[in-house]
Amino acid sequence: MSNNLLVLQSDFGLVDGAVSAMIGVAKVESSTLDIHHLTHEITPYNIFEGGYRLFQTINYWPEGTTFVSVVDPGVGSSRKSVVALTATNQYIVTPDNGTLSFIKKHVGIQAVREISEVVNRRKDTEHSYTFHGRDVYAYTGAKLASGHISFEEVGPELPVEGIVELQVVDTVFEENLVRGAVDILDVRFGSLWTSITREEFTALKPEFGQRFEVTIYNNDMLVYQNQVTYGKSFADVRIGQPILYINSLYRVGLAINQGSFAKAYNVGVGAQWHIEIKRIEN
Structure with a gap:
């Protein structure tokens, strides 16, 4: 179902090589990937903002598009790394830290799988704990977007109702x-x-x-x-x-x-x- 489109979002900014490293990892996986940027100017550590920008944008992309969203103040901790399949048949690769809150509420999520880092992590990066955007998310996103792995091959399925959700204000x-x-x-x-x-x-x-x-x-x-x-x-x-x-x-x-x-x-x-x-x- 993937369509070779990979869309990246982060709080990394463009003043150093972090985003370029993510693109490079994706291109090594598949040199023909069509890579785009949602934004890399999310306010640092602001998970709510990252989730909102996804919600603001994904409806305008085709079915099968893979999004990688990395706003990850808990990098290296026990928070899970996941891929969500939305109700509109798109993939979101992200930490399970609340980023999916708006998508779950306003778009819908069909299924969630935990990224199996034994398989879906760049080789020889297991001793690097602070750049999962490059080593896990961009890598897994590229494999998924290029069709080199299926959604089922991401890792074990998790209950959708178990994902971390941020507080949403009711009217x-x-x-x-x-x-x-x-x-x-x-x-x-x-x-x-x-x-x-x-x-x-x-x-x-x-x-x-x-x-x-x-x-x-x-x-x-x-x-x-x-x-x-x-x-x-x-x-x-x-x-x-x-x-x-x-x-x-x-x-x-x-x-x-x-x-x-x-x-x-x-x-x-x-x-x-x-x-x-x-x-x-x-």
């Missing part, structure tokens, strides 16, 4: 109000992407041009409160004005037209960053 509904979290940033532009889906937001019966009261807390500390227009696109408000919109993942976003909301108000991401959207009654 809370109250009268004329929805509450969620700031999941992640649209990094380059500083827009906030929330956990509130388009369907959940429709509970407030929004109409374009309508204003909502938006409140952001960091734990219990008030960070932002203002009335914000709901629009189709950024141009629906003047430059420098805030806007609520539905982003490319059908979730509520909060932006400043031609500005960075995150920088303007020092907003971060994660379960402790609460956002409330309240319908303003006339």
Whole structure:
């Protein structure tokens, strides 16, 4: 089922040879592999962000594509190395440390196998404990993507319900109000992407041009409160004005037209960053 496509993601950056080493290992396994990059700019050690970027991207790749995602603060520890087969027939090679949380919840996982390092690890690397991205994940991903091994040959099957999952914030509904979290940033532009889906937001019966009261807390500390227009696109408000919109993942976003909301108000991401959207009654 593999299609010779290999897509790499990591928190390694491009300032040294780490990513190039992963590509080299993959090309030694199969020189004809078609290798691409999702991103290597994941915030260091941020498993949640790595999982979100996979969820943001994999639906746009063909069936049979193999993804290697290495955000691995526990490298060398007892955490498992796995390959997940998604409901959309793609493979994700990754540490079992929470990276698969969004995929499991929003895409679905058919099966998970633990990488058997006796077989699926580069030769003569058993005494290297800190670069599994090169020695285990890129290597196994290349073997799988090229069809040199089948999914069954990755290693023993694990129960899907047993994989490590990160905390996911559920949307809370109250009268004329929805509450969620700031999941992640649209990094380059500083827009906030929330956990509130388009369907959940429709509970407030929004109409374009309508204003909502938006409140952001960091734990219990008030960070932002203002009335914000709901629009189709950024141009629906003047430059420098805030806007609520539905982003490319059908979730509520909060932006400043031609500005960075995150920088303007020092907003971060994660379960402790609460956002409330309240319908303003006339």
